[in-house]
Amino acid sequence: MITLVVLFSLFVAASTSTEIPSRQTNNIDPCAIIGGQKWVSPQDLRACYTSFAVDPVIKKNIIDTINKTLAFHTSVNYEISAPEPFTELVHEDLLKDLARISSQLYPSDYDLHVDLSRTLKRLNDGHCVWINSCYALFLNFLPIPLVLLTDSNGTQNVHIAPEAFAVASAEFPDEISVWQEALPPAVQLQSLDGAKVLFIEGQDPFVAVDANALITGSFQPLGTRQNSFFSSYQFGDNGWTYIMGDFSQQSLPLNDSVTLVVQRVNETTTYTIELPYRARIDSSTVTFTDSASYRANNCLPILGTNGVDLNETSDSAAPLSQTVMKFQQQPSISKTFTKERVNVMLDTMPLSDVALPPSLTPSVPVVSGGFGSGQFYMLPDQITGVFALGSFGGDTIDAMMSGMLEGLVNLKSLGATQLIVDVSNNGGGFICAAEFLHRIIVGPKNTTVPQAGLDTEARDGPLARLIVQEIIQNNVDPEQMLLYNPANWNNASNVAFATDQDWLLPPVDLTINGHADAFSQRLGQECQPNGFTTIPPDEGLFPASKVVIVSNGRCASSCSLFSITMVKEEGVRTVVLGGRSDVQQAYCGTVGGQSTVFSEIDTEIKTAKLKNNTLAPPDLLVNGVQGITWRLGFGIQDPTQPEEWQLHLATLNLLLTPDLVNNPVAIWTNITEQLLSDSS
Numbered sequence: 001m002i003t004l005v006v007l008f009s010l011f012v013a014a015s016t017s018t019e020i021p022s023r024q025t026n027n028i029d030p031c032a033i034i035g036g037q038k039w040v041s042p043q044d045l046r047a048c049y050t051s052f053a054v055d056p057v058i059k060k061n062i063i064d065t066i067n068k069t070l071a072f073h074t075s076v077n078y079e080i081s082a083p084e085p086f087t088e089l090v091h092e093d094l095l096k097d098l099a100r101i102s103s104q105l106y107p108s109d110y111d112l113h114v115d116l117s118r119t120l121k122r123l124n125d126g127h128c129v130w131i132n133s134c135y136a137l138f139l140n141f142l143p144i145p146l147v148l149l150t151d152s153n154g155t156q157n158v159h160i161a162p163e164a165f166a167v168a169s170a171e172f173p174d175e176i177s178v179w180q181e182a183l184p185p186a187v188q189l190q191s192l193d194g195a196k197v198l199f200i201e202g203q204d205p206f207v208a209v210d211a212n213a214l215i216t217g218s219f220q221p222l223g224t225r226q227n228s229f230f231s232s233y234q235f236g237d238n239g240w241t242y243i244m245g246d247f248s249q250q251s252l253p254l255n256d257s258v259t260l261v262v263q264r265v266n267e268t269t270t271y272t273i274e275l276p277y278r279a280r281i282d283s284s285t286v287t288f289t290d291s292a293s294y295r296a297n298n299c300l301p302i303l304g305t306n307g308v309d310l311n312e313t314s315d316s317a318a319p320l321s322q323t324v325m326k327f328q329q330q331p332s333i334s335k336t337f338t339k340e341r342v343n344v345m346l347d348t349m350p351l352s353d354v355a356l357p358p359s360l361t362p363s364v365p366v367v368s369g370g371f372g373s374g375q376f377y378m379l380p381d382q383i384t385g386v387f388a389l390g391s392f393g394g395d396t397i398d399a400m401m402s403g404m405l406e407g408l409v410n411l412k413s414l415g416a417t418q419l420i421v422d423v424s425n426n427g428g429g430f431i432c433a434a435e436f437l438h439r440i441i442v443g444p445k446n447t448t449v450p451q452a453g454l455d456t457e458a459r460d461g462p463l464a465r466l467i468v469q470e471i472i473q474n475n476v477d478p479e480q481m482l483l484y485n486p487a488n489w490n491n492a493s494n495v496a497f498a499t500d501q502d503w504l505l506p507p508v509d510l511t512i513n514g515h516a517d518a519f520s521q522r523l524g525q526e527c528q529p530n531g532f533t534t535i536p537p538d539e540g541l542f543p544a545s546k547v548v549i550v551s552n553g554r555c556a557s558s559c560s561l562f563s564i565t566m567v568k569e570e571g572v573r574t575v576v577l578g579g580r581s582d583v584q585q586a587y588c589g590t591v592g593g594q595s596t597v598f599s600e601i602d603t604e605i606k607t608a609k610l611k612n613n614t615l616a617p618p619d620l621l622v623n624g625v626q627g628i629t630w631r632l633g634f635g636i637q638d639p640t641q642p643e644e645w646q647l648h649l650a651t652l653n654l655l656l657t658p659d660l661v662n663n664p665v666a667i668w669t670n671i672t673e674q675l676l677s678d679s680s
């Protein structure tokens, strides 16, 4: 039996046939039941997902790819047991995990996937995650996003968002009746807006919040992972979007229904309600009608899943796959292999395109300068400018830099003397755009010129070293496209390496959590002057004491680079929205330094003609992506250690009320009065 499966799988791999051994019985194809449907039940979706047995060849391929790609991830040994006080938040030995998963048996390929995905998510590092498009066909929804509100006595309770019905009826017009019919006749869905949630599945709601915090991943701080349960907003390239939160939007069909005890606004009686989750097909899912077409259309590698030899690619362009772009936490760009380096999160939850309801969308005057994911506003006090920045990516870097400068200069010329930068749900993007924003707000000084970001280091493993040697000795990268090309980097004194300088030698040898590790020498900045495509002004635009950075804590990657340098070097204050009052709130999550994905590492290896080296990851046989931190930023307060494990505590946790929650203008106005008025 085993032999048969292996032989069959080899055949599959060789012929890229679409048939994969399936465990279906009774001749009923569980994937045919959901094929062609827009809305399905999570039970039916799971029945399809779990109908495929583990294919040992594909299992080994995925584990090998992840394992060998992790050799390029800077943080593997740190994450075995992060330094105090982060140990409790990050303690995962990935190589041990992969060994366990290799030998473990799973009832289905889906169960294997859930274990792999959760294992990587336990790093709470949104750069280092495993995503398999095969299990991202549908998103699982409830029409009642939750929020954490604080009453007049300072008590915090979970509530159904006051705007829940406005959001759900606009987003799910074709499904809302299914949910309405599940409720008792006395309870109209709309009447649940703002209701207090006393119990979820018979328990205190925070039991569910904390259970989710253990599996949501991406952000180290517990407070931020708790906040991920709740709804929030983001300014994106489609305007203001509404993030449903992990309770009411799941990337996997984890839950079939939920039972809540609720108390509606101004009432004392309570109701027990049960609502079904409903799964909606994702816009990027390729249509299918049965198991075979599901696997063929959504599970096999696509253009960009694997890397290319840049010397053999006629257009010398290696596109990122649609899969990578879908899960990167920045609006997708038609990115080809460019030298504009990014630091950006990956998440199993794609960016939301649910609209923030009109009643909550800012209606204060827009100031020109806006671009893809950035917009400028002037508050009615005529002295507070707001820069809403949902991403450091998604537009061209030129448009971002020129827009940032234009918008801030316009705010100033209209009379703004103080600035709120709202980076809610900003998952990063271009590194140089983050450094540019720091530089133009505070002006030229020793913290912004030449280095407005963090010094970094790359991991110095044996295969990385061979890539550098191939570049130097065999000129495999004449266009200087590769990450490992010395021509692309500066040393710690910000002097460019010579094109034949082996920057990985000698390595910096360290022992981390008992493991021998090696890193490159310290790297300086690479953004100035040429990476700044707009010339920064000679004077700062706003005094740091008059700048406040606000978010729901879900600011990471390049957003962390911007916020951390603004806070620790310039003294800027920060606000986190709506966190639990007895949990420390951090103004940013994962830091990293520069992120990349398996396919880009594979391009380095193939271009250096090293694909047959035993340390090289194989080509992936599935439509998946493994992300990594390629360079890790050094700290500001302790410059000898990574910034990743230094504190980022917010100045203020703004407790949310029904008037404030998910209402950007109300929030900005409150922050202006609390932190930027003359008396504050």
Ligand SMILES: *[C@@H]1O[C@H](CO)[C@@H](O)[C@H](O)[C@H]1NC(C)=O
Pocket (backbone or CB within 6 Å): 063, 064, 067, 068, 095, 098, 099, 102
């Ligand atoms: C991962 O790679 C290491 C070598 O770097 C090897 O020793 C280990 O067995 C691999 N683990 C798995 C699960 O393949």
Ligand SMILES: *[C@@H]1O[C@H](CO)[C@@H](O)[C@H](O)[C@H]1NC(C)=O
Pocket (backbone or CB within 6 Å): 151, 152, 153
């Ligand atoms: C606040 O506390 C007082 C006294 O315990 C109580 O009467 C009141 O109902 C509470 N208010 C709220 C909004 O819970």
Ligand SMILES: *[C@@H]1O[C@H](CO)[C@@H](O)[C@H](O)[C@H]1NC(C)=O
Pocket (backbone or CB within 6 Å): 200, 201, 208, 211, 254, 255, 257, 258, 259
């Ligand atoms: C969802 O499912 C998970 C795992 O099966 C369970 O732990 C959790 O309590 C469920 N959540 C809800 C809201 O039912």
Ligand SMILES: *[C@@H]1O[C@H](CO)[C@@H](O)[C@H](O)[C@H]1NC(C)=O
Pocket (backbone or CB within 6 Å): 265, 266
């Ligand atoms: C609840 O009561 C307050 C005060 O009477 C009123 O302003 C508000 O409109 C009521 N809200 C709802 C949903 O009934």
Ligand SMILES: *[C@@H]1O[C@H](CO)[C@@H](O)[C@H](O)[C@H]1NC(C)=O
Pocket (backbone or CB within 6 Å): 310, 311, 316, 475, 476, 477, 478, 479
């Ligand atoms: C490919 O390699 C050849 C020989 O080294 C070189 O002349 C050519 O410029 C390379 N082409 C590209 C696109 O890198």
Ligand SMILES: *[C@@H]1O[C@H](CO)[C@@H](O)[C@H](O)[C@H]1NC(C)=O
Pocket (backbone or CB within 6 Å): 446, 447
């Ligand atoms: C930067 O300048 C400030 C004064 O403006 C000085 O206190 C500080 O030591 C300088 N830092 C460095 C690294 O030169």
Ligand SMILES: *[C@@H]1O[C@H](CO)[C@@H](O)[C@H](O)[C@H]1NC(C)=O
Pocket (backbone or CB within 6 Å): 491, 492, 493, 494, 495
């Ligand atoms: C950077 O390179 C320059 C020129 O080779 C050298 O003088 C300087 O010492 C180097 N800085 C570091 C930190 O290695």
Ligand SMILES: *[C@@H]1O[C@H](CO)[C@@H](O)[C@H](O)[C@H]1NC(C)=O
Pocket (backbone or CB within 6 Å): 609, 612, 613
């Ligand atoms: C790897 O491939 C190169 C040619 O690309 C060849 O010269 C070399 O011998 C191969 N190495 C191994 C270990 O097979």
Ligand SMILES: *[C@@H]1O[C@H](CO)[C@@H](O)[C@H](O)[C@H]1NC(C)=O
Pocket (backbone or CB within 6 Å): 654, 655, 656, 657, 660, 669, 670, 673, 674
């Ligand atoms: C700001 O919001 C808080 C609730 O978090 C509220 O207590 C306070 O009165 C508000 N302040 C202003 C000035 O609106």
